[in-house]
Amino acid sequence: MTAQAPKIAIVCDFLTMMGGAENVVLAMHEAFPSAPIYTAIYNKDKLPQFHELDVRPSRLQKIPKKLRKYYKLFPTMAVKAMRNLDLSEFDIIITSSYLHGHQITKSRPNQLVINYCHTPPRYYWSHYDLYRQDPGYGKLNPLIRPLMPLMIPHQRKLDYDAAQNVDVFIANSTETQERIKKYYDRTSTVLHPPVDIKRFTPARERGNHYVTLGRQLPNKRFDLAVEACSRLGVKLKVFGNGPLHDKLVAKAGPTIEFYTDRFGDASDSEVEKALNTARGFVFPSDEDFGIVAVEALAAGAPVIGYAAAGTRDIVQDGISGVMFEHQTVNDVVRAIEKSQKMTFLPGTLARKAKRFERQMFIDKLRRIIAQEAAKQR
Structure with a gap:
């Protein structure tokens, strides 16, 4: 029995x-x-x-x-x-x-x-x-x-x-x-x-834009991504909304684009399209884990991430992205510049996401x- x-x-x-x-x-x-x-x-x-x-x-x-x-x-x-x-x-x-x-x-x-x-x-x-x-x-x-x-x-x-x-x-x-x-x-x-990694199809040929994504709250530090990309003059697609949205828009230079409609320009399909061709994913937050960083890898985008908290479990510095030590604009700028001198293979990044x-x-x-x-x- x-x-x-x-x-x-x-x-x-x-x-x-x-x-x-x-x-x-x-x-x-x-x-x-x-x-x-x-x-x-x-x-x-x-x-x-x-x-x-x-x-x-x-x-x-x-x-x-x-x-x-x-x-x-x-x-x-x-x-x-x-x-x-x-x-x-x-x-x-x-x-x-x-x-x-x-x-x-x-x-x-x-x-x-x-x-x-x-x-x-x-x-x-x-x-x-x-x-x-x-x-x-x-x-x-x-x-x-x-x-x-x-x-x-x-x-x-x-x-x-x-x-x-x-x-x-x-x-x-x-x-x-x-x-x-x-x-x-x-x-x-x-x-x-x-992580639902199967929804992403990484493109072999990458675009010239970067992506950052999430609810715009103080601890997420989207200001670092916006200011760094504004200073470098590189295109950044910012997906999401939240209490700090207006402040981020005020900080943004002409190369920063905002997408805020969860069921329109910031829908899952639009996020997937942007990540599948992104040159990189900027992730300045100290998340407990960081599912969006795994999604970026699944889409073939290297992660430019803060070397702390859950990101340490996801990103291998110099292999699946570039990590920076301090939450400052200068650190993010240097990390983006470093990543631009490196070669990341989208297929290899996608395989690294499979463990999640x-x-x-x-x-x-x-x-x-x-x-x-x-x-x-």
């Missing part, structure tokens, strides 16, 4: 817009198709990819729709909502977290909680000082900034306590692995997130879950 398969649930922070963390949740569901997905707030209108899935939002979903877009202003409410989720029917709970997805409560001691950690919350730990300068709430910043020193110590305690109740940590990069050890004093296994394929993530995740479940028997 075979043992009954364990019942599995997937829990994530929010499902409000499509991004890297949401792609991870989709891959988790592909690995375990019968697992329902629990989340604090679900915006069905923005996530057609989840329409056929069993998504179960927390009680925060009852907040009036107009207020839901301010969900990040209610961190303690989100923690309480996650802790009140009824997960008693499940044997294994896989959490995907960069904020509060791991803040769940075990119903019984033999439940297994496995946390896929994108990063310990940057707001509370690694990037607190940066967010204190610019919390990223636009016009609400003057209101939020003085509240942070009053709120963050309590949020750190809640976060740390929740981390101690996790049975197994999986980190999305060596950078996140180091943060998990530093802030939670826990060990972890590295499993890089899945989606199926590899799914296979490794299944293996980790099976091994940990076997230990519980």
Whole structure:
């Protein structure tokens, strides 16, 4: 008589817009198709990819729709909502977290909680000082900034306590692995997130343009890419939008082009076209991992990247791109100039992206879950 398969649930922070963390949740569901997905707030209108899935939002979903877009202003409410989720029917709970997805409560001691950690919350730990300068709430910043020193110590305690109740940590990069050890004093296994590299077709003949891509927030440092390419007089295609967009436009020289419509000039197909022929991808951010850097390699574009955080797992300096040591315009300028003197073969770069394929993530995740479940028997 075979043992009954364990019942599995997937829990994530929010499902409000499509991004890297949401792609991870989709891959988790592909690995375990019968697992329902629990989340604090679900915006069905923005996530057609989840329409056929069993998504179960927390009680925060009852907040009036107009207020839901301010969900990040209610961190303690989100923690309480996650802790009140009824997960008693499940044997294994896989959490995907960069904020509060791991803040769940075990119903019984033999439940297994496995946390896929994108990063310990940057707001509370690694990037607190940066967010204190610019919390990223636009016009609400003057209101939020003085509240942070009053709120963050309590949020750190809640976060740390929740981390101690996790049975197994999986980190999305060596950078996140180091943060998990530093802030939670826990060990972890590295499993890089899945990347849909098959959507790219690298052109053998490259264009004369560079690309940078993402939500325009303070920590992304798109200003460095814009200023460096403006100074060099090279063409830069900037895809994305965000609170700093107007400031970036003001800094830009005549060779900088902005594409902001997610369903128009900045659609997936337009990004693919630009990357497939790009001379290089400028990546000045210190991302926890950096899926867009993998996508650039898959499209045959060398990465001009900041030599820190998750980029260290992706880019080999002088082989798949050029790394720079400091987040300054001068460093980015020198890195672009260095890359222009080097030869990068698009096919070779695309092959280097294959180690981040989606199926590899799914296979490794299944293996980790099976091994940990076997230990519980």
